[in-house]
Amino acid sequence: MTELFNQHWQAWIKHFDFKYAKIFRPVKTLGSMDVAFVEGAISSVEQATKLKQIRSLAKQLVAIGACAIIGQPAAQRNDFDPTRLQEIQPILEKFHYADKVQPLADLVTVDHQIPGCPMDEQKFLDYINQLIINFKNE
């Protein structure tokens, strides 16, 4: 998403306030937001709790990319054979991993999805442009 800024930053900063993007600024506590874009699959109880918090604060939640939408490839451990599971078990326990990696929609309501790995840029741009129209109409 950061790379799309190259061509669109001047237009986007007129319409959007990027409030909780850790890549751009420190984030102390989360507050309410119009749209939350969430990348990645959910690997731990801690991550699931944070996702639910984001869901409760956002009017819309958008899942970005294959990990967020189908869980893969992060969820490849879900299908490991017993040998591999045994190898990774100490790490799963030590760092409190969830039993299974889950896509976002298993845990919260997802309002929109941008598929692909990497995500489909055009679908993302279409969604952003629609958001701008919707905001103007509100």
Place this chain on the structure above:
Amino acid sequence: MHKVNLDLSLKDISKIEGSAGLDLKIEAGQVTQCHFKITEYKRFYTQAIRGKAAIAAPALLARICGTCSNAHIMAALEAVENALKITPSPQTMTLRRLIINGLIIRDHALHLYIFILPDLFNQDSLLDFDDQDPQQHQLLHDTFEVKESGNQLSILTGGRSVHAPLPQLSGFNKLPDSTKTKPVIAKLTAARPAVLRLIKLFHQCSWNLTRPIPYLATQNQDYNYLTGNIVSSDGVNIPPEQYRSQLKHIQLDYSQASAYTYKNTSYMVGALARLNLNKNSLNPTTQKDIPQTLKLFPSHNVYHNNLAQAIEILNAIDDSLAILKTTTFKPEPLLKPTQTSGEGFGIIEAPRGILYHHLTIDNQIIKDAEILVPTGQNQLNIESDIQLLVNQKLKNLPAQTSADLSEKLKQELEHDIEVLIRSYDPCMSCAAHFLKVKWS
């Protein structure tokens, strides 16, 4: 003498790639514990890759990291080719070199402009820069112009700026569209003055933390990121297949990433290491235009990693322009492997340093894999530098400083530690893949 006691914990450090935190303990004015924690969750790639087709390894292993995906593709291609005795043509190597140059431009620019510049201008975010201030206005525009030039170079040669689909074993699915070469040359040429401004900015930066340590990087004649043995600042020359045996794996029970030592000490990989060891092989145009800046290297000042990255952007632009202006790419058949089993090593320079892929292949299937990434290798050095930084700051506090630091001093300390960590440009997504670890 002051006797500061403090437990400092940083969570979710911002403006870095992925998730990391820090636990620091200060007792009687000295750091007694410094844990740099990579908190990204593992996806166990080196386990998952076993049993997969060797030909698919580059695309699968690229998913270790969105940011550095093209570097993982290059290392995995090299490892599979090395195992199956495939020698890519000079044209293939040139195209791969251009893909990596695109990655270097884009990735270093992301780090320097979006992560570091706010520190340099005492701002929280690049997005807070004042568009009415001429210098900040210029830098905002430079940010996206330079990043985009790298992206377009990677798209031209690799088909996409991340997870490039065109590079394959021994060759390319498709050659660059010659009608699109000129616009990319124009973008790179236009970005060049911006990069010279960036180099000047980091040359003038007064940040300093100096500690003599070993530096490790690959070495070749033309500062490409794909070939050569590994050399160290203590004069050792290491062939790729022997690299791993020179390092000792260290288990850290607080970090999800593996750490390593070289000769029982922490070491550094990345732009600073490369420039310290290879500055004479930079592109001649780069060398001609920044002679005074290059005199600063070799340097033991860790913040010069930022300056070294800025220089590498310029070098990647000059190298790419020289290639694109003089090369016509012609169709070549993909080569067939001469064997179906073997052990292969792919060692390249990713933007953040040495990337090592070791693959064992049996009848075209991956049997085993070991991957070392730059941030894992730098992990212990980051901790040692944080310790040095904090101890220096504590030593310079007025003698009457109370044992419980004021909130302002704590914030200053946190800020300075974050600036130091960011200067390493760590990538946690890469660091938290998987290595065989036994926890006691």
